[in-house]
Amino acid sequence: MPEAPRVLIQTLGCAKNEADSRAMEERLGRAGISVVGDVDDADIIIVNTCCFIQSATEESIEAVLDALGFAKDAKRDVRVIVAGCMPARYDQDLEASLPEADGFVPCSEEDDIVDVVCNLAGWIPSCNAQALEQAGPLCAYLKISDGCDRWCTFCTIPKIRGRYHSFSFDDILAQARKLVSAGTKEIVLIAQDTGIWGHDLDGGHDLAWLITHLAEALPQTRFRIMYTEPDGITDDLLDAFERVPNLCPYLDIPFQHVSPHILAAMNRAGSFEELVGLAQRIRARIPHMTLRTTLMCGFPGETEEDFEELIRFVRQGLFDYIGIFAYSPEEGTKAAVLPDQVPEDIKQMRAQELRDEADSVSAQLIAERIGTTSSVLVEGIEEDGQRFGRAESQAPEVDGVTFVDAGDVGTIVDVLIEDTLLYDMEGVLQ
Ligand code: SF4
The missing domain is CATH 3.40.50.12160 (Methylthiotransferase, N-terminal domain)
Known part of the structure; x- marks a missing residue:
């Protein structure tokens, strides 16, 4: 064989x-x-x-x-x-x-x-094949559902991934336990839209219930939730952030735009005032919450005035991190055949201008963390001996890292932030 x-x-x-x-x-x-x-x-x-x-x-x-x-x-x-x-x-x-x-x-x-x-x-797995003991990553993504029913007009995901379907609590918990026993210290819950988890399952449970029960079952593990659409930010979810000690106070809420007619053309809801109001409501309730969003510029029909609205929104300084994308027409989507497509050079120029604006707002907000204490998961040591990790305010891959002077890899330590450089932070063990 x-x-x-x-x-x-x-x-x-x-x-x-x-x-x-x-x-x-x-x-x-x-x-x-x-x-x-x-x-x-x-x-x-x-x-x-x-x-x-x-x-x-x-x-x-x-x-x-x-x-x-x-x-x-x-x-x-x-x-x-x-x-x-x-x-x-x-x-x-x-x-x-x-x-x-x-x-x-x-x-x-x-x-x-x-x-x-x-x-x-041409190989048949033997019945007694041993499961390989593989070390899990210190931080791992865990999908809680797949698919999407929202049909944003620029997006191919509903076609590719099909209808939204939540995974059961038992399956999610089993996966989480497996990750933890392989060494994972931080689990990041992801989905196309985490905020509506459970709506298609029996039992009437929602994301707030899910995170509460997961975090209780695995109290030594740090949890984070990503990709929650604005309508998923319920009072129950904000309660969970106040109540659950091992849930990072971090929300990633994709807005895409703030101009109502662009949002409507995207098949999305909201307006500048509503989205600013949502961010203010979260901040009023949980002042130390880190907020991230995603904005897209150059969507068909976007005027200079619409773009100025995006700039004005970024300048509100309500979001610690903002991901900026230039719209790209995707074959088979409604937006790709809309009139008034914005020329490529203008899209790219707007994206860069917005990015520069977001960088300068973020740099200021992140610098305000100097002198505060952050809980950092130490993730590795560079060749020159420099240790690095991520604070609760830093999601993997997108929000930079925190350099620390000490701490074992795989442990969560309290770090006094002494300096920042754009998205990265630096501090000493407390
Ligand atoms: S952008 Fe997100 S919410 Fe909209 S259709 Fe795509 S996956 Fe769904």
Whole structure:
């Protein structure tokens, strides 16, 4: 019988794809298939693709072509599987355009990854295959649902991922326990929209209930919630932030725009006043809450006045962190065929101007943390011996890091912030 195949997973795109890759890795591990970190050790390369926006699609195609090139030049048998959003979105068109690929696994079928890998490798997992003991990351994403029903007119996710479906509490808790026993110290709950978790399940539970029960069950673990749409910020959820000690006071609320006619054209609700009011309501209730949002500029029909509204919104200084994107028309979306598309150079100019504005507001807000104490998860040591980690106010990958003078990796320590440099902070153990 052939040897168990060794698999490399390359992940493109967002945190949700990271979580999907982690789930595939676990499934493969349980079947006795080793997941390797170096392409030279791999018999099978899985490219977990993203095609949320044009640039992500291009990056994914490049990664797939690189993997196919590697497989072709290798002096041994290497297979390539294209997984994730691209097979979900382009289906048979993708298969026709990539005949060299050995398999296609859309996100909805990633549970079958072990079968696909075993079929390709001609290998049967033995009944007593030992689950591989893999060290988990210190911080891990945990998906609490998949899909989306909102149909924002610029977005392909509802088409790719299907209808919103919450995962059950038992499944989420089981996943969380598994992460914690593998060494994870911070669990980041993610979904296309975390705020409506539970609405499609029996039991009448919501996100506030979920986080309360998860945090109680795993009191030594730090939790964080990302991607909560504005209507998901309920009083019950804010209560949970006040009540639950191991929940980071951090909310990521994507607004996308503040001009009502642009929001309506996006099939989203709200206005400048409503969205500012929401941020003020949160801050009045929980003054130390860190707020992040996402804004998109250059949506079809966006005038200079609409753009000025975005600038005015950023200058309110209500958000610690703001992710800025230039609109990109996605094939098959309603927005792509709207009139009054904004020329590319203007979109990019507006995005850069907004980014500069957001950077200067954020730098000021973050500098105000000097002299305060932050709870920091120490995540690593650089080559020169410098330790770094993330404060409760810093989500992974997007909000910078905190440099600390001491503390064991994997521990959560109190740090007096002494200096900041744009998004990064620096401090000493207290
Ligand atoms: S809420 Fe809108 S932008 Fe977010 S995934 Fe759903 S459709 Fe896309």
